[in-house]
Amino acid sequence: MRLDAAGRGSAAVRISCSRPACAEQRLPSAAAGRAAAIPHLKAHLRAAPAPRPDAYCACKLDGCHTHVPDTGRHTRADPWRCGGPVVLAVITDREGRWWKALECCSRCAAATPGAKTAATSQPSSPQTTDRPAPTATGTGASGPQFSDHQAAAGTSLPAPRSGPSRRRPKIAQRVIPHDLRPVALRDELIELGDLFRAYQQRTEPDLELLADLQERKARAFTTWADVTCEGALRWEARRAEQAAAATRLQHQQRTGGIADNDGPAVTRLLTVAPQWEHARSVLAHVADHSPLPGPEARLLVLMLTLRTAHTGTGNLVGQYVTALGLSDPEDLVEKLTGCGWLILPGTVGDLLASRPESPTPITVPSLVPREDLAGPFTFGKKMRPKLSGWAQKVISDKKFRKAKATAATRLLALTLATQTDASGRLGPGGQGLALAALAAWVPVDSGELRQLVDQLTQADWLTDAALTDLHLTGQLTERVLPLTCPLRREVQQPSG
Numbered sequence: 001m002r003l004d005a006a007g008r009g010s011a012a013v014r015i016s017c018s019r020p021a022c023a024e025q026r027l028p029s030a031a032a033g034r035a036a037a038i039p040h041l042k043a044h045l046r047a048a049p050a051p052r053p054d055a056y057c058a059c060k061l062d063g064c065h066t067h068v069p070d071t072g073r074h075t076r077a078d079p080w081r082c083g084g085p086v087v088l089a090v091i092t093d094r095e096g097r098w099w100k101a102l103e104c105c106s107r108c109a110a111a112t113p114g115a116k117t118a119a120t121s122q123p124s125s126p127q128t129t130d131r132p133a134p135t136a137t138g139t140g141a142s143g144p145q146f147s148d149h150q151a152a153a154g155t156s157l158p159a160p161r162s163g164p165s166r167r168r169p170k171i172a173q174r175v176i177p178h179d180l181r182p183v184a185l186r187d188e189l190i191e192l193g194d195l196f197r198a199y200q201q202r203t204e205p206d207l208e209l210l211a212d213l214q215e216r217k218a219r220a221f222t223t224w225a226d227v228t229c230e231g232a233l234r235w236e237a238r239r240a241e242q243a244a245a246a247t248r249l250q251h252q253q254r255t256g257g258i259a260d261n262d263g264p265a266v267t268r269l270l271t272v273a274p275q276w277e278h279a280r281s282v283l284a285h286v287a288d289h290s291p292l293p294g295p296e297a298r299l300l301v302l303m304l305t306l307r308t309a310h311t312g313t314g315n316l317v318g319q320y321v322t323a324l325g326l327s328d329p330e331d332l333v334e335k336l337t338g339c340g341w342l343i344l345p346g347t348v349g350d351l352l353a354s355r356p357e358s359p360t361p362i363t364v365p366s367l368v369p370r371e372d373l374a375g376p377f378t379f380g381k382k383m384r385p386k387l388s389g390w391a392q393k394v395i396s397d398k399k400f401r402k403a404k405a406t407a408a409t410r411l412l413a414l415t416l417a418t419q420t421d422a423s424g425r426l427g428p429g430g431q432g433l434a435l436a437a438l439a440a441w442v443p444v445d446s447g448e449l450r451q452l453v454d455q456l457t458q459a460d461w462l463t464d465a466a467l468t469d470l471h472l473t474g475q476l477t478e479r480v481l482p483l484t485c486p487l488r489r490e491v492q493q494p495s496g
Contacts, residue, residue, distance in 0.1 A: 001099045003033045003039055008310075008367070014394035017045065020205030021247075025379070034096050041090070041099050047099070047173060051086045051121040083107035088119040093492040111179040169193055171217070174234060185227065188220050207251035266422075266481045269390050277483030278379045279387055280418050282306060285376050287440050288319050289342040289366070294325050295408035295444055299395070300333075304342065304364060306388040312368030312379045313357035318352035318413070323396060325407040341366065392485050399459040408444055409455045416462070416476065417486045426478035428487050433472035 006026055013033035015025040018078065027033045082107030092099045092114055096460065101118070109115045110216035169176045171193035194282040195213055199206075221237035270276055284303045299322075303324065305313040322328050330352060336342040342362040344351055354360040369375045379387070394417055395410040415438070422431045435446065444452065446469070456462040465474035476484060 001037050003037055006378070008369075010378075012378065015040070016404060017044075019200065020207075021210060021347060022201060023250075025201060027137065030096075037099065041101070045088070045090070045101060046119050048088065048119075049170075051088045051103050051119055053086055053121040055086045055103050055121075057108050058083050075425050078496075086121040091115045103277045109344050144496065147366045162281065164466060165436075171196065173338070180224075181227070185220065185223055188216070192217055192220060206229050207247050211244045211248040214247060214449065215239045219243060252291050264486075268484065269393060269483050270386065270485055273486075273488065275383065275386065276418070276487075278377070278383060281377060282309065283415065283441060289376075291339050292332075292335055293443065295406075295411050295442060296324075296332060297335075298413040298443060299407045299414075300325055300326065300329075300336070301341070301415070303388075303391060303395075304336075304362070305367065306384070307389055308362065308364045308367050308380075309377050309387070310384045313361065313363050316351065316362050317354050317356050320353060323401075325395075325400075325405055325410055327340075390483065396458070397480070399461070403455070403459055405455060405459065406452075407450065408442065409452050409459075411489075412444075412449075412452045413443050413461055415432045416456070416478070417483050418487075420476055420484050420486060422476075422486045424484055426472060426474050426476075432471040434471055435469070438472060460464065 001018070002016050004014050004016070011029050013027055013030050013379055015027065015033050015037050022040075025033075025036060049413045052312055060079075079334050080170075082105045086103055087103055087109050088101060089100060089109040089112070090101050091112060095112070104112075106117070106120070109117055136476060140429055167179075169187050169190045176186060176189045178186075178192070180189075192213065199210060199213065218237045218240035220242060221233050225233035225237060238257065270279060282305060283302065286298060286305055289296050292301070300321070303320070304314075304316070307316060307320075321333065326332055330348050333342070333344075333348045333351065337348065343365065343366065345361060351360045353364075367375065391414060394414050397413070400410060400413070416433075418425055419433055419438075419441075421428070427433045435437045435449070438449075440451070449472075451469055453462065453465050453474075457465055460477050461480055462474050463477050464474070
C-alpha cells in the first residue's frame, strides 16, 4: 500500500493498494490517510492465508551476503531457507508512506529494519530431499537453526521442504467440505478458489476477467446455499453479484465504453466517471462564482477557469476568446479585468491580437492556491488540459461554427452534455431536467431557452426535445454522445 500526495498545493493524499480489486481512495490529510490505510492493510492480513511452512527466501539463491557465510567460494544455490520458520512480515518506511506484506524466514524479518511479524507458519513434518540435513549427536535446540551455519554440538539443521504441504481447499476463506455433493459443485468451488488466488498474483488487473469470476462465484454460492440451507452462503452470493456488476461497470468506464441497451459501447472523450464529476464541478463552481451576469459572461468565465484551474495562471490567445460567439468580447474582457476577477499584463487589445506563438499570460486571483486554504478543485495538473480540451471540443462543434451559434447556445450544449444518462437522454435516469435547476447553469429566461433548444435541434445536437413550463426532456444525438459525461444514478440535479 502507498500513501502519495493527491496534487500540488493541497494536503490531500491518495491511497493505492496493489490488489487489483481495491479502489483508490482520496483523503484530506496524511494523518487521515494513515488512519484509513492501516485498517485496510489489517483487513488484507486477516484475509490472507497462513504463511507457507515450505516457502524459502530467494535471497539465498541470489547469494545474499547477509545470510550466506563468506567461505571464499560461491555457495550452492539450493532451495534452503536462511533460518527459522516462515513468517508473514509487514515492512514500512520511517515516514509511514508505504507498507508491504511478504513471506520470508524469521531471520530475514529480524534483519530487515522496520519489519514486524504478523503471523508465523505452523511447523510441518520434514521431508527428505536429495540434500540431507547435517546432523549431530544429541537432540533439542535452544533457538532457531539456520541452514547457512555449521552444525553445532547438540543441534540439528532443519530439513529442506521439497514440495507444498497438502491443504484443505478453500474459497473466500471458507473450507470446501470433502463430502459436499454434488461433486460438480465441489469441483467448481475448488476451481474458483484456485482462479481467485491466481488472479491475486497478477501484476496487472483484468476487470472483465474478475467480473466473470464474481458471476461464477455468485452462481456457485447460490447452489451451495440451496444444498446446505445456509443463509450466510446466500448473502455471500448476493455480495458476489454486486461485486460483478460494480467491476463490470468499472471496466466499461476505464475503457471509455458504457454499454447502451440498443447499440454498441460509446467511446467518450472523457473516459471515466471521476472525469465527468470534475467537469460538473467546474460548471457548478462557475455558476456560483461568476462575477458578471448573463450567459456570455458565464461561458467566458467557464473557459478561462478551465485554462487556469490548477494554478490560477495560464496562457491565452485572442482566437480562443473570439471563437466563443460573444457579441462584444473586448467589452466583456474589460469588465472582467475591471472588477478584478482577471489580471492581464497588458491591454485587452493586446490579448485579442495575441497569436499562438506569443500567447498572453493571464491570472485569475481567486484560483491561485493559498498555503492556508485548499483550492476549489480536487483534480491535478494533468486533468486540467483534458477538461479544457473537452469543453473546447463541445463549443467549437463544426455545426456551431457553421451556424455562428451564440455563446448562450454553446453554454447550453456544454451543460446538457453533463446532464444525461449513459444513452444520452436528458436528466438523471433520462427523466428530463427541471427548468429551475437548468437556470442555475444557463442564466436565460424560458422564452430564450426555447430558442436555444431550437438552435441545438437544428445543429443536430438535440433530438426529441420537449419543453414544458417545468421540464426539458430530449435525447442528445448519436454524433455527440462521445462528448457526454453521464450522470451516476445517485447523482441529483443541481438546485436552483
